[in-house]
Amino acid sequence: MKKLLALLIATLVMLTGTVGCKANNDGALSQFKDRPNEVVVYYSSNAYGGDWLTKIAEKYMTTHNDDTYINVKKTVEQTSDLAKIESGVAVGDLYLLDMHLEDKTFAYEDISDVYDSYPIGETAKTVGQKLDPAYQNYYKNSGAYNYVMPKTSVFGGYNFAYNKTVLDSIMPEGYSLPRTTNEFVELGSAIKDDAYLLVNSFYDSSDYGKYMYNAWFAQLIGYDAYENYRMGRYFDAAQGKYVFDESSPTYYTKYRDSIQDFYEILESIYTKDSGYIHSDSISLGAMEAESVLAGFGFGPNKKPAVFMINGTYLEQELGWMLEEQKAANNPQEIRMMQMPVASEIIKRTPSIETDQELRTVIDYVDKILDGETATKPADVEDADIEIIKEARTICGLYMAGGMVIPKAANNKAGAKEFIRYLASDEAAVIAAQYTNGTDFLPFGKDVSEEELGAPRTDFMNDCIKIDKRTTRFCSSDSQEYKFTYVTKIGILYGNKNITSYLAGFYNGTNTATKETFYQTSYNEISNNWERLVTEFKNQGGNTAN
Numbered sequence: 001m002k003k004l005l006a007l008l009i010a011t012l013v014m015l016t017g018t019v020g021c022k023a024n025n026d027g028a029l030s031q032f033k034d035r036p037n038e039v040v041v042y043y044s045s046n047a048y049g050g051d052w053l054t055k056i057a058e059k060y061m062t063t064h065n066d067d068t069y070i071n072v073k074k075t076v077e078q079t080s081d082l083a084k085i086e087s088g089v090a091v092g093d094l095y096l097l098d099m100h101l102e103d104k105t106f107a108y109e110d111i112s113d114v115y116d117s118y119p120i121g122e123t124a125k126t127v128g129q130k131l132d133p134a135y136q137n138y139y140k141n142s143g144a145y146n147y148v149m150p151k152t153s154v155f156g157g158y159n160f161a162y163n164k165t166v167l168d169s170i171m172p173e174g175y176s177l178p179r180t181t182n183e184f185v186e187l188g189s190a191i192k193d194d195a196y197l198l199v200n201s202f203y204d205s206s207d208y209g210k211y212m213y214n215a216w217f218a219q220l221i222g223y224d225a226y227e228n229y230r231m232g233r234y235f236d237a238a239q240g241k242y243v244f245d246e247s248s249p250t251y252y253t254k255y256r257d258s259i260q261d262f263y264e265i266l267e268s269i270y271t272k273d274s275g276y277i278h279s280d281s282i283s284l285g286a287m288e289a290e291s292v293l294a295g296f297g298f299g300p301n302k303k304p305a306v307f308m309i310n311g312t313y314l315e316q317e318l319g320w321m322l323e324e325q326k327a328a329n330n331p332q333e334i335r336m337m338q339m340p341v342a343s344e345i346i347k348r349t350p351s352i353e354t355d356q357e358l359r360t361v362i363d364y365v366d367k368i369l370d371g372e373t374a375t376k377p378a379d380v381e382d383a384d385i386e387i388i389k390e391a392r393t394i395c396g397l398y399m400a401g402g403m404v405i406p407k408a409a410n411n412k413a414g415a416k417e418f419i420r421y422l423a424s425d426e427a428a429v430i431a432a433q434y435t436n437g438t439d440f441l442p443f444g445k446d447v448s449e450e451e452l453g454a455p456r457t458d459f460m461n462d463c464i465k466i467d468k469r470t471t472r473f474c475s476s477d478s479q480e481y482k483f484t485y486v487t488k489i490g491i492l493y494g495n496k497n498i499t500s501y502l503a504g505f506y507n508g509t510n511t512a513t514k515e516t517f518y519q520t521s522y523n524e525i526s527n528n529w530e531r532l533v534t535e536f537k538n539q540g541g542n543t544a545n
Contacts, residue, residue: 028054029072032061037068039414042075043096044401047313050074052434053096056427064120064421068414090406094415096151098401102139105147109405112146114416119424119443127423130443134473138399141481149403149419150442156467157395158212161310163293164333170194179362181216181265182343182355188269188276191306198269199305200281201289202503208309210499212396214474216265216342217491219391220258223472229255232483232536232543244543246533249525260514261344262491266498267514270505277506278305290314294321295332312336312463315436336462338469341391349384358388365389369469390472397473436460481540487532493521
């Protein structure tokens with residue numbers, strides 16, 4: 001009965017969009033409302049709710065500003081708020097939203113002076129200098145650097161959350177967490193009689209695989225090559241640089257093998273008859289899929305699932321579900337595993353010939369990245385070690401949202417000052433205390449357990465370890481003027497992200513082989529090449545060599 005109740009609640013929560021959020025704190029700071037100045041701050045309520053922001057505002061008003069009231073309000077509908085900002089009728093001074101803001105810069109106040117200023121109480125680095133380089137590049141390339149400030153940390157990107165309780169029960173003799181895509185598939189085959197390898201949420205296109213799988217393609221060709229690929233460029237050995245060929249889609253033919261390998265990796269996991277994907281995934285929303293991961297069966301299908309692609313916020317979202325399981329004497333331990341390395345990367349590493357050797361090298365690389373001492377595997381070239389080390393630093397990411405000040409704001413100066421405080425280490429500690437110990441704000445502060453006042457969970461320690469290894473991100477929803485975005489050519493042609501391919505594999509509608517897929521997509525690109533290049537150039541794309 002409790003399991004049924006939990007699933008009903010999960011579905012209700014999914015529909016209302018308030019899962020994992022704490023109580024609305026609007027009005028909680030009203031003791032400050034009689035101050036002469038006011039900054040109205042609207043925030044979108046994600047998995048972490050708004051306690052973190054309310055507590056930061058309280059500290060700011062108590063310690064750093066005695067004449068301003070930070071009036072914190074939760075947005076009702078982000079799309080509506082953005083429309084108001086665009087039309088110049090927004091009533092807030094500062095908006096913290098979880099949606100793409102980059103192409104609306106005409107409606108925002110220039111905040112380049114905030115980027116160039118120091119956080120309140122600090123003089124070591126400017127606000128801009130404290131940002132993760134991934135954000136620096138993203139906002140500069142998208143033309144939003146002077147208008148949008150990131151809201152939350154990239155913090156490790158998306159990875160594979162897993163139910164350790166289920167995996168331990170199925171494999172009591174012990175197991176290794178998958179380090180390669182082949183090993184991931186092998187595990188799926190070994191456990192499919194007792195559990196699904198992966199649960200997805202295809203119903204509302206909220207499967208987070210679309211935000212991370214591009215990283216496998218980046219591993220297959222190398223990160224620099226990936227970034228240039230997205231600009232329609234390939235490496236020309238004769239010229240010693242990446243170039244754009246306006247006469248032909250050479251960038252696509254150059255990476256034919258890797259495109260086919262990438263297709264095959266996805267196919268090996270998602271194919272309908274494999275039995276690896278939870279059978280209800282096509283009808284599951286995000287919260288229903290998370291309830292499956294938490295050990296609740298869905299509908300008549302009670303077989304558990306071991307993995308789900310997710311982010312660090314999962315712990316907050318699953319909190320009440322795990323409490324429900326504990327109360328029913330069915331505790332579940334959820335952990336986080338770094339995404340496996342694409343097995344076909346060994347085509348780039350001559351001294352690493354097999355997947356088993358690759359797994360050994362990954363073990364070595366992980367220890368080095370974690371700052372441990374390790375013995376390099378015998379007969380493996382340093383250059384190949386570096387390729388695997390880079391692969392282990394690449395992760396997929398959904399990078400959207402940020403802080404903006406509308407041009408129509410009443411108190412722009414006050415809003416800028418509050419952003420400067422949000423960029424401080426002091427604010428970062430407060431945010432972490434109310435977001436399960438995550439380094440929530442994007443300004444580079446590593447919050448210690450001593451500063452938190454409590455130890456982190458094993459799940460969060462997993463996330464931190466992954467985050468320390470991760471330095472390169474593949475943003476699948478980039479608003480930058482990149483060839484693959486402007487022309488709507490994803491790594492798999494015709495789809496900016498890969499959601500339809502994943503669902504297609506699952507429901508059996510993708511019937512092509514890797515070879516016929518490549519040839520069909522190449523023909524379509526080649527036949528439209530002149531138009532695609534013109535479209536790219538018209539939208540600011542650079543084809544000059």
